[in-house]
Amino acid sequence: xxxxxxxxxLRASVAxxxxxxxxxxxxxYSGHVSVxxxxxxxxxxxxxxxxxxxxxxxxLLLVDFDGRVVEGDGKPPIEAAIHxxxxxxxxxxxxxxxxxxxxxxAFTLMQDAQLKPMRARAVRWAxxxxxxxxxxxxxxxEQGRALAQTLGPHQAALIRAHGxxxxxxxxxxxxxxxVHFEENAKAQIQVMQAGQVPVPLxxxxxxxxxxxEVRDYHCSKLWTYYLSRARxxxxxPDHPSFEV
Ligand SMILES: [Zn+2]
Numbered sequence: 001x002x003x004x005x006x007x008x009x010l011r012a013s014v015a016x017x018x019x020x021x022x023x024x025x026x027x028x029y030s031g032h033v034s035v036x037x038x039x040x041x042x043x044x045x046x047x048x049x050x051x052x053x054x055x056x057x058x059x060l061l062l063v064d065f066d067g068r069v070v071e072g073d074g075k076p077p078i079e080a081a082i083h084x085x086x087x088x089x090x091x092x093x094x095x096x097x098x099x100x101x102x103x104x105x106a107f108t109l110m111q112d113a114q115l116k117p118m119r120a121r122a123v124r125w126a127x128x129x130x131x132x133x134x135x136x137x138x139x140x141x142e143q144g145r146a147l148a149q150t151l152g153p154h155q156a157a158l159i160r161a162h163g164x165x166x167x168x169x170x171x172x173x174x175x176x177x178x179v180h181f182e183e184n185a186k187a188q189i190q191v192m193q194a195g196q197v198p199v200p201l202x203x204x205x206x207x208x209x210x211x212x213e214v215r216d217y218h219c220s221k222l223w224t225y226y227l228s229r230a231r232x233x234x235x236x237p238d239h240p241s242f243e244v
């Protein structure tokens with residue numbers, strides 16, 4: 001994807017994705033987006049107390065994998081260990097979302113239902129969506145390591161009675177995954193609310209979808225859609241610091 005890897009553009013993309021995800025109800029007063037800083041054992045993330053609705057690229061912190069602030073003024077989110085430990089354990093991951101998405105949490109509160117890939121875009125989670133058993137806030141490095149272990153090689157994990165993590169290869173891809181993750185959870189709940197038994201995508205169907213899937217094109221298309229809408233509405237300011 002034609003997406004700049006320079007620090008200012010990465011900072012802008014985190015601020016933009018956070019504003020959009022907040023407007024979409026996927027972030028609220030808490031939850032956070034981060035992106036790996038190229039060539040360093042560190043990542044860009046917001047200060048914990050800054051409102052997700054109007055993050056400024058210049059206020060983002062550069063934080064190392066142990067949660068220490070390398071650049072910037074402010075304190076990282078209390079649950080920063082989620083990000084540091086996932087980046088440490090998953091070299092393929094460039095962007096991380098932690099959200100308290102209501103529909104995802106609902107699936108950690110059910111005795112007999114498990115969240116499965118239902119809609120076509122949910123092939124992204126074909127390998128599985130594990131649930132982390134520790135519902136507490138992920139404040140300590142060992143809690144972050146345990147969550148990263150639950151996530152394993154997968155692209156999403158639920159956290160019991162708490163939320164979820166999603167991982168992706170870029171911020172635009174992470175935004176797109178977050179939107180589709182919620183759509184998928186909603187689809188499964190709608191089937192259950194209709195009193196029906198959900199029929200998830202089977203392996204043959206997922207293979208069929210994957211044969212025609214062009215992820216880069218799709219992520220770029222949706223990122224452009226959300227960004228263009230956000231710029232028009234003023235959600236993302238027309239300012240050089242927001243250039244990606
Ligand atoms: Zn949390």
